[in-house]
Amino acid sequence: xxxxxxxxxxxxxxLYDYPHDMRIIPVSLILRVFRSGLLRTxxxxxxxxxxxxxLAFLTLPVFTRTLSPEDYGLTAMFTVLTGIVGLFSGLGVxxxxxxxxxxxNKKDFPVYVANSLIVFLLSSSITGFAVWxxxxxxxxxxxxxxLWLWTVVxxxxxxxxxxxxxxxxxxxxRPIPYAVFQIGMAMxxxxxxxxxxxxxxxxxxxxxxxxxxxxxxxxxxxFIALWRGGGVRWEWHxxxxxxxxxFSIPLIPHTLGMMAMxxxxxxxxxxxxxxxxxxxxxxxSNIGMLIAFFQGAFTNAWLPWFMEQLRxxxxxxxxxxxxxxxxxxxxxxxxxxxxxxFAPSVLGLFLGEKFAASGQYVLWIALGYAFNxxxxxxxxxxxxAQKNHWLAxxxxxxxxxxxxxxxxxIRWQGCVGAAWGTMIAFLISLVATWTLACRCxxxxxxxxxxxxxxxxxxxx
Numbered sequence: 502x503x504x505x506x507x508x509x510x511x512x513x514x515x516l517y518d519y520p521h522d523m524r525i526i527p528v529s530l531i532l533r534v535f536r537s538g539l540l541r542t543x544x545x546x547x548x549x550x551x552x553x554x555x556l557a558f559l560t561l562p563v564f565t566r567t568l569s570p571e572d573y574g575l576t577a578m579f580t581v582l583t584g585i586v587g588l589f590s591g592l593g594v595x596x597x598x599x600x601x602x603x604x605x606n607k608k609d610f611p612v613y614v615a616n617s618l619i620v621f622l623l624s625s626s627i628t629g630f631a632v633w634x635x636x637x638x639x640x641x642x643x644x645x646x647x648l649w650l651w652t653v654v655x656x657x658x659x660x661x662x663x664x665x666x667x668x669x670x671x672x673x674x675r676p677i678p679y680a681v682f683q684i685g686m687a688m689x690x691x692x693x694x695x696x697x698x699x700x701x702x703x704x705x706x707x708x709x710x711x712x713x714x715x716x717x718x719x720x721x722x723x724f725i726a727l728w729r730g731g732g733v734r735w736e737w738h739x740x741x742x743x744x745x746x747x748f749s750i751p752l753i754p755h756t757l758g759m760m761a762m763x764x765x766x767x768x769x770x771x772x773x774x775x776x777x778x779x780x781x782x783x784x785x786s787n788i789g790m791l792i793a794f795f796q797g798a799f800t801n802a803w804l805p806w807f808m809e810q811l812r813x814x815x816x817x818x819x820x821x822x823x824x825x826x827x828x829x830x831x832x833x834x835x836x837x838x839x840x841x842x843f844a845p846s847v848l849g850l851f852l853g854e855k856f857a858a859s860g861q862y863v864l865w866i867a868l869g870y871a872f873n874x875x876x877x878x879x880x881x882x883x884x885x886a887q888k889n890h891w892l893a894x895x896x897x898x899x900x901x902x903x904x905x906x907x908x909x910x911i912r913w914q915g916c917v918g919a920a921w922g923t924m925i926a927f928l929i930s931l932v933a934t935w936t937l938a939c940r941c942x943x944x945x946x947x948x949x950x951x952x953x954x955x956x957x958x959x960x961x
Contacts, residue, residue: 542806545676546798553687554794557787560691564708567698570780572705574771577783578645579709581764582653583660588756589628590654591621591661597748599668600887603808611734616741617665618733620749625658644771649706652713659716666723669732671801679801682719689715751889758896762926765904766919773911782862782916788844789866792837796874799829807881811942819944830875837871838864865920872927879931882938891937899930 565573594617601613632639632654640647663682670679690711697707727733770779810818844867845860883891903926910918939946 542674542676542802545680546801547795549676549680549683550794550798552684554791556687556691560695561784561787563695564698565784568704568708570777572708573780573783574767574776575645575705576708577767577779577786578643578771579649579653579656579712581760581767582639582643582645582650583656584760584763585657585757586628586632586653587657587660588753588760589631590625590658591664592624592746593661593749593752593756594618594620594745595661595664595668596752596884597745598665599672599804600748600884601744602669602672603812611732612736612738613741613745614665614669614727615733615735616738617745620742620745621658621661621665625661628657629654643768644776649709652709656713656716659713659720662720663716663723666726669727672805674805676802682722686715686719689718748887748889751893754893755889755896758893758898758900761900762896762903762923762930765900766907766923769904769907769911770916770919773908774915778916782919785860785862785920786866788863789841789870791840792833792867792870793873795836796833796870796877799874800877803829803878804881804884808885811882811885816945820948823944823946823948826878829878833871833874834868837867841865841867862916862920865917865924869920869924869927872924872931876927876931876934879935879938882942882944883934886941888941891941892934895930895933895937899926899933902926902929 568576598614598617602610605613632650636647636650639645639650645653667679667682670676670682693711693715694708697703697711701707703710767779767783770782807822810822841864844863880892883889903922906925907919907922910922912918914921
């Protein structure tokens with residue numbers, strides 16, 4: 502039972518009195534985390550991401566010796582364009598599907614999924630037409646060939662359909678099907694890429710086609726799994742479509758801001774430094790993605806557990822969430838720091854002479870991804886409260902600051918300045934989002950300042 506707070510603090514940083522245990526993070530909680538389903542699920546997701554990363558990393562010496570830095574620059578731009586087109590193709594309805602999984606009953610939820618798919622089909626058609634109409638303009642400013650823009654449209658649409666099924670597996674706490682799907686996709690992409698690039702001599706086109714063909718195949722599988730698993734019931738329901746749109750549309754500027762943050766450094770580098778140097782920088786970004794894989798794995802496991810804890814509306818559960826957050830953020834920062842310091846020493850031997858310079862960027866990119874992982878923890882509270890428009894404002898502001906900061910840092914330090922700018926932008930995003938999260942859902946963030954607190958929370 503709560504007692505009066507002993508220190509007067511803002512409501513957004515409520516302190517609870519839990520007597521006896523004065524430690525910020527008790528050893529018993531750490532042991533429970535290691536035995537908990539949360540950690541096991543994180544392990545499955547991380548193993549999945551690690552296997553995908555390992556495949557990409559092990560084939561990197563092959564591709565860096567076969568493809569030119571210009572080829573890497575084009576594949577990096579394909580990834581950026583795919584992210585933007587994918588946003589408009591599905592309007593991010595998979596996020597609405599994942600949120601409503603916790604609210605609707607088994608009868609109404611398949612209807613909601615079906616109407617979300619209708620939104621996806623309509624938005625994909627409109628997006629495809631827009632890419633065709635503005636194709637010359639897109640090609641001019643991105644450097645990506647206009648005749649190959651069809652690959653961007655298909656890839657973006659296929660990824661959105663995949664995400665609906667993956668989001669449902671995540672919400673249902675079924676990491677094994679999620680893992681099999683992701684590992685199968687990674688192995689298929691790798692095998693096709695090696696065949697098209699080495700056997701068919703297709704350079705960057707082979708890398709792109711391997712991703713597109715794989716995405717289409719697994720998107721078809723996702724739709725069949727939804728249909729045969731009873732996850733879709735075709736029934737026109739305007740209120741479901743409206744909710745999906747109202748939930749997802751505010752996330753468009755948010756995701757656009759995130760996309761802008763992801764592509765700003767590369768676009769600035771292409772125009773200010775050159776395509777070859779951008780390719781080297783992109784390789785460093787791929788190496789730093791190890792941190793993104795880990796924090797992505799934890800976020801996948803964290804979100805269902807987090808939603809269940811907050812729905813309890815219990816101070817002990819709130820305290821449990823806060824402590825796990827502190828543990829995770831501390832580990833993530835230390836892991837990124839050590840990885841960024843030691844990884845460059847072996848990259849020169851592994852990547853070859855053309856890409857040896859990429860090692861100098863890894864530390865800053867890794868720290869940026871660590872801050873991004875902490876940001877996702879804070880954004881979970883806003884997602885829970887369904888106040889997605891708050892995220893939009895923060896992300897757009899951060900994206901603007903990122904562009905300004907990166908521009909001046911690149912002029913001053915070249916490619917290293919781009920890495921610095923990305924790290925600073927992710928840090929700004931973290932601080933701003935955490936501030937809003939405190940207003941959105943008060944939590945005992947400063948519980949350790951109370952003079953008497955913390956009985957050990959119940960088992961995770």
